[in-house]
Amino acid sequence: MDSQPPSSYEHSSIKHFFFEYIDIILGVIFSALSFYFHTNSSKELSVITTAIAIGAFSMTVAEIADILADRFEEPYASFVLTFSAVVVEIVLLYMIIANANESAQGLATVKGGIISAVIVDMNVLLGIAVFIGGLSFKEQEHNEDTSSTYTTILLVAASALLVPSILNYTNNEAGLFQASVVIATLLMIFYVFIFIFQTKTHKHFFKATAKSRMFVIKKKKREHGELFEHHEHDDYIFEKLSSPINLIIIFLLILTIGFLAEMFAKDGMVLAKEYNISAGLAGLIIAIISVSPEIMTAIKAAKDDEIQRVVNIAMGASTVSIMITVPILMLLSYFNGINFALDFNAFQVGALILTIILAWKTTDDGETNYFEGISHLMFFAAYATIATLYH
Helix, strand or coil, rough: CCCCCCCHHHHHHHHHHHHHHHHHHHHHHHHHHHHHHCCCHHHHHHHHHHHHHHHHHHHHHHHHHHHCCCCCCCCHHHHHHHHHHHHHHHHHHHHHHHHHHCCCCHHHHHHHHHHHHHHHHHHHHHHHHHHHHHHHHHCCCHHHHHHHHHHHHEEEEEEEHHHHHHHHCCHHHHHHHHHHHHHHHHHHHHHHHHHHHHHHCCHHHHCCCCCCCHHHHHHHHHHHHCCCCCCCCCCCHHHHHHHHHHHHHHHHHHHHHHHHHHHHHHHHHHHHHHCCCCCHHHHHHHHHHHHHHHHHHHHHHHHHHCCCHHHHHHHHHHHHHHHHHHHHHHHHHHHCCCCCCCCCCCHHHHHHHHHHHHHHHHCCEEEHHHHHHHHHHHHHHHHHHCCCCCC
């Protein structure tokens, strides 16, 4: 009877452990390095290592959120991931506000980060996932009511952000701030109705339709008693933990990310001035860091032909980014004596509206293909180019 040699088995176990927990391992290692470089005034290395550590721990948050998501049905499943990612985004952006000392560059970076988060969600996340899914499946189907509802919501939100942006050209600073407060309040109220719409009255708008390939497969398995929840690795520690404990772990990880974000903000603001980095590019970098875990989750969903979940994540995260991030950042800024107004520039609002229109056109028929994914990626490439050069 053949048996695996003990040394070979141990080597295999170590290798499996390393790949299973690579995000946590990298997070710990680069957190230590970032703290060392930060205390020794090596700002370039501090920013790089801190960004990697934040990305790694954000990946862990996404992994745990994904496990929790599998224990719920849509739209709650997508909520777990999108809210976790948005909390990370809020922490990152607030730390920049707190360390910017009301500098124009710092506040512009935060505004760029808010818009870029939506741009990255709707173009990079959706674009890559749809492209990869389109290579595996000729066409992927989702509930067209999902994209129709979300694009309507996002167009209303983008139009609301135009109000303080237009007032910015009137040189009425007091009026600009008052308008920003009103708009932030309206966005929060609007989201309350959206949440009720999603979770109570129209939950079916955000679930896979009966024509979805995955819906049909799961229905057949359920009828034959074959459907059961599983993951690739049943020995993954977070799989075995209860939902409340996993939520506590997510909270602790976000606290850790908050500590790292403060170092990232302090050193990052100094470097931005030294190297004359545009606020648009800085905001884009922050958005990519905070959205990267969602991108990985969306790619996996697309490969599994769960394009409905991709649409829920991309558009749901964009909705929450505007409706929740904006009011909370304004509130936190106010309590810390910082005047944070919503005077986004024409480029940012224009890019936001064009992104929503593009997403509407590529998803309104309930089907996606790889060409539509490429279209979103091309749009993002153009946006990134302008954001880098726009000062």
